[in-house]
Amino acid sequence: MALAEHVLNGDIRAAARLMRDIDDNRPSAVEELKLLYPHTGNAYIIGITGPPGAGKSTLVDQVTAVFRARGKKVGVVAIDPTSPFTGGAILGDRIRMNRHSCDEGVFIRSLATRGALGGLSRSTSDVALVMDALGMDIVIIETVGVGQDEVDIVKAAHTTCVVMVPGLGDDIQAIKAGILEIGDIFVVNKADRDGADRTARELVTMLEMRNAPEELWNPQVLKTEAQRGTGIEELVGEIMAHRDYLFSSGAIESFLRERNERHFMDILRDNLFKRAVAFMERDNTLARVVDGMCGGGIDPYSASEDVIGGMLGKD
Numbered sequence: 001m002a003l004a005e006h007v008l009n010g011d012i013r014a015a016a017r018l019m020r021d022i023d024d025n026r027p028s029a030v031e032e033l034k035l036l037y038p039h040t041g042n043a044y045i046i047g048i049t050g051p052p053g054a055g056k057s058t059l060v061d062q063v064t065a066v067f068r069a070r071g072k073k074v075g076v077v078a079i080d081p082t083s084p085f086t087g088g089a090i091l092g093d094r095i096r097m098n099r100h101s102c103d104e105g106v107f108i109r110s111l112a113t114r115g116a117l118g119g120l121s122r123s124t125s126d127v128a129l130v131m132d133a134l135g136m137d138i139v140i141i142e143t144v145g146v147g148q149d150e151v152d153i154v155k156a157a158h159t160t161c162v163v164m165v166p167g168l169g170d171d172i173q174a175i176k177a178g179i180l181e182i183g184d185i186f187v188v189n190k191a192d193r194d195g196a197d198r199t200a201r202e203l204v205t206m207l208e209m210r211n212a213p214e215e216l217w218n219p220q221v222l223k224t225e226a227q228r229g230t231g232i233e234e235l236v237g238e239i240m241a242h243r244d245y246l247f248s249s250g251a252i253e254s255f256l257r258e259r260n261e262r263h264f265m266d267i268l269r270d271n272l273f274k275r276a277v278a279f280m281e282r283d284n285t286l287a288r289v290v291d292g293m294c295g296g297g298i299d300p301y302s303a304s305e306d307v308i309g310g311m312l313g314k315d
Contacts, residue, residue, distance in 0.1 A: 047157030075131030
């Protein structure tokens, strides 16, 4: 049996092995994903993003516990940063979710960014597909927590929760880099700290300044204390309210079209790049182009057009 068949039968080990193959970019994984794709689309995907130290992993742990209490099977994809020097990653987010390690209804997978920007790993969407095919009702994606450019999560998640904490030292931090645009729910975590009420008020004020049409979803600002489990039920309730809005308003259709288009374009871009590299390796084109650029005789724009023309069989 193919790995995909084992996954569809609920085999956790097969799913773990396929996720490893996906993350290692093995060609065999693509064939398995082709078999799995028709059986996906059932899981509800939740994105958790925010700055480092916001308590995202602890929040994910608590949200997972609430969904499990409601009888939902939960998959967690935790993204950890990769060292730009050694290429290694600690993959330590799962430590904060250790209490779920023996729960057969929870599957936690850590991924390294491997240089990918935007807060996600290159293989995030495909790993989430495997969890979907495995029968997970909820898939939670926790972004890496690198700063202000973590907007890729909106491409993958039905509901995106932006987690903030008081005391970041910048009153307009949340308005930068489209954070207000990507959030469906805003969470002020560690609400027992001084300044939590102020942070929440500022977020509410900035959201009101957007003047969004009334028929669109109106993001709420919630306060939580993930360490104590305070406010988690309310957060899960708001997540499910956003889910109900997506389906009742018909917004889910446009969301799925946009997500599928982005997923397809990402795969197409990756495949074209791989083919271009393989094409250049045939006659050492890359080295000749680089040598020509160093000597000033070749510009990269013309060289890239020549490579694409060669791939297409055009002179």
